[in-house]
Amino acid sequence: MLGLAASRKFGWRLISKPDEELIAEALGGESSAFSELATRHRARVERLCQRFFSDPEIARDLTQECFIRAYTALASYRKEMPFGGWLRAIVTNLCYDELRRRRRRPEELVGDFSAMEVQWMHLVNDATPEQLVSDAEERRHAHDLAHRLLDTLRPEDRTVLIMKDSEGMNVSEIAQTMGWSAAKVKIRAFRARQALRRESERLQAAARRWSS
Amino acid sequence: MNCFEVRQDFPAFWRRELLEYRRAEMNAHLGQCSKCDAAFRTFAMTAPVLHSEHAPQTPAGSGARPREVALESAARPASSARVNYSEPRRWLAMCASAIIFIAASTGAYLAVTPPAASLSEALTSPREPSMQDLFGPDTPDLSNDLAG
Numbered sequence: 001m002l003g004l005a006a007s008r009k010f011g012w013r014l015i016s017k018p019d020e021e022l023i024a025e026a027l028g029g030e031s032s033a034f035s036e037l038a039t040r041h042r043a044r045v046e047r048l049c050q051r052f053f054s055d056p057e058i059a060r061d062l063t064q065e066c067f068i069r070a071y072t073a074l075a076s077y078r079k080e081m082p083f084g085g086w087l088r089a090i091v092t093n094l095c096y097d098e099l100r101r102r103r104r105r106p107e108e109l110v111g112d113f114s115a116m117e118v119q120w121m122h123l124v125n126d127a128t129p130e131q132l133v134s135d136a137e138e139r140r141h142a143h144d145l146a147h148r149l150l151d152t153l154r155p156e157d158r159t160v161l162i163m164k165d166s167e168g169m170n171v172s173e174i175a176q177t178m179g180w181s182a183a184k185v186k187i188r189a190f191r192a193r194q195a196l197r198r199e200s201e202r203l204q205a206a207a208r209r210w211s212s
Numbered sequence: 213m214n215c216f217e218v219r220q221d222f223p224a225f226w227r228r229e230l231l232e233y234r235r236a237e238m239n240a241h242l243g244q245c246s247k248c249d250a251a252f253r254t255f256a257m258t259a260p261v262l263h264s265e266h267a268p269q270t271p272a273g274s275g276a277r278p279r280e281v282a283l284e285s286a287a288r289p290a291s292s293a294r295v296n297y298s299e300p301r302r303w304l305a306m307c308a309s310a311i312i313f314i315a316a317s318t319g320a321y322l323a324v325t326p327p328a329a330s331l332s333e334a335l336t337s338p339r340e341p342s343m344q345d346l347f348g349p350d351t352p353d354l355s356n357d358l359a360g
Contacts (some may be wrong), residue, residue, distance in 0.1 A: 051261055124253050129242050132256050133226055139260070146261040165223070165262045200254045 016040075019083040026074060034074070038067050041084060045091050051162045052095040054147035062098060066091040089177045092163060096178070099155035113206075116141040121207035145203075152199050157192035164189055213237045218248050222255050226263045 019040070025033035045066055049059035069090050077086055113121070120142045123135060136142045150158055163169045163177070171189075175182045213221075213234075218241045224230050225238050242249045255263075344351050 047266070054261075124256050129225070129239060129249075129252055129256075132253075133228065136226075136256065136260050136264070143260040143264075146258045149257055150261060162262065196258060197254055200257045203257065204253070 020079055023074065023077060023083065026071075034071055037083070041087055042067075044084070045087060048088065048091050048162075048167070049095060051166050052099060052158070054144060058098075062091070062094055066094055069094065088167065092159065092177055096155060096159045099158065103151075103155070113145075114141060117145050118207055120145060121204060125204055125207060149196065149199055149203065153192055153195055157188050157195065160185055160188040161192045161196070213241050215241075215245060215248050218242070218245070219251060222252060223259075223263045226255075226259045227265060 017036075019037060022033040022037050026037065042063065046059055046063045049062045049066075050056070053059050053062070066087065070087055073090070077083070116139075120139060123132060127135070150161075153161070159178070160174060163174045164171075169177070171182050171185045174180070174185045178185070180188075218238060221230060221234070221238060225235065230238065242252055
C-alpha cells in the first residue's frame with residue numbers, strides 16, 4: 001500500500017504495464033496511456049534521431065514528430081511486431097525523409113577544422129586503442145567530426161549504416177523497414193563502408209599534412 | 213582471437229562491454245596486426261555517433277526551442293519531467309515500504325492484545341473471571357445489570 005502510494009507520489013514505476021496493454025488503453029481513448037508509452041520509448045527514439053542529425057534541436061523535433069505520427073497511426077499497429085520495432089520503423093523513415101529533404105547531394109568534407117578536431121584526428125592516428133575509447137566519449141568534437149564524416153554519405157547509405165551498425169538490424173529487417181529489396185540494402189551497405197573508409201583516410205591524411 | 217573476431221568485437225570494445233581478458237586480447241591483437249589497427253582507427257572516426265550509447269552533453273543555452281504542435285502532451289508528457297529513478301533505488305523504496313508496513317502491523321497487534329499475565333491468571337483462576345479480571349480494574353461491574 002505504502003509502496004503504491006510512494007510510486008504515485010514520486011512517479012516511481014514499481015508495477016509497469018506491458019506495451020500492448022497501454023496501446024489498447026490509448027486506442028480506447030486513455031491519453032495518459034500513450035503518454036506512458038512515449039515516456040518509456042522516448043530516450044531510445046531520441047538517441048536514434050541523434051545518430052542521423054548532429055543538431056540536438058532537430059533530433060528533438062523529429063522525436064516529437066515521431067510520436068505524433070505513432071499516435072495518429074496507432075490503429076494500424078499489429079501485435080505481431082514489438083511496439084519498439086514499429087516505432088523504430090517510423091523514426092527511421094522520418095529521419096531518412098528529413099535527410100533527403102535537407103540535402104539532395106552529399107556534402108564534400110570541407111577542410112576548415114577546429115583545433116580540437118585536428119587534435120582528435122591526431123589522437124585517432126597516434127593514440128592506443130584504449131586511449132581512443134576512453135577519450136572519445138567525453139569529446140563533443142569527436143562526435144561532431146563523426147557527423148561530418150557521415151554527412152558525406154548519401155542519405156540511403158547513411159540510413160543503412162545506422163540501421164545495421166547502431167541498431168543491429170539484419171538485411172531483411174532493413175529491407176522490410178525501408179521497403180527496399182535485400183540486394184539494394186547489401187549494395188548500399190557495401191558502398192557506404194567503401195565511401196566511409198575513403199573519406200576517413202582523406203581526413204587522416206589532411207590531419208597529418210596539417211601537423212607537418 | 214583472429215582478425216574476424218577482433219573486428220566483430222569493435223562495438224563491444226568501444227562501449228567497454230568486453231570482459232577483461234577479452235579486452236587484453238583485443239589490445240594485444242591490435243598491437244600486432246596493422247590491418248586491424250587501421251580498421252579500428254577508421255571505426256573510431258564514426259563510432260562516437262554510430263556506436264556510443266549516449267550523445268555528449270550539449271552546451272548550455274541550447275535548450276529545447278518552444279514549438280507548438282498538436283498532441284504535444286502525447287509526445288512530451290508531463291511525467292517525463294519527473295526524476296527517473298534507477299532500478300536499485302526502486303528496490304530500496306520497496307524494501308523500506310515493506311519494513312515500515314511490518315513495523316506498523318506489529319505495533320498495531322501489540323497495542324490491541326491484552327497483557328498476557330492477567331489473561332492467563334484470569335483463565336486459570338478457579339472462580340469465574342469477572343469483568344475487571346478481563347478488561348482491567350477500571351471497568352464498571354455490569355454483572356448485576358446483566359443478570360437483572
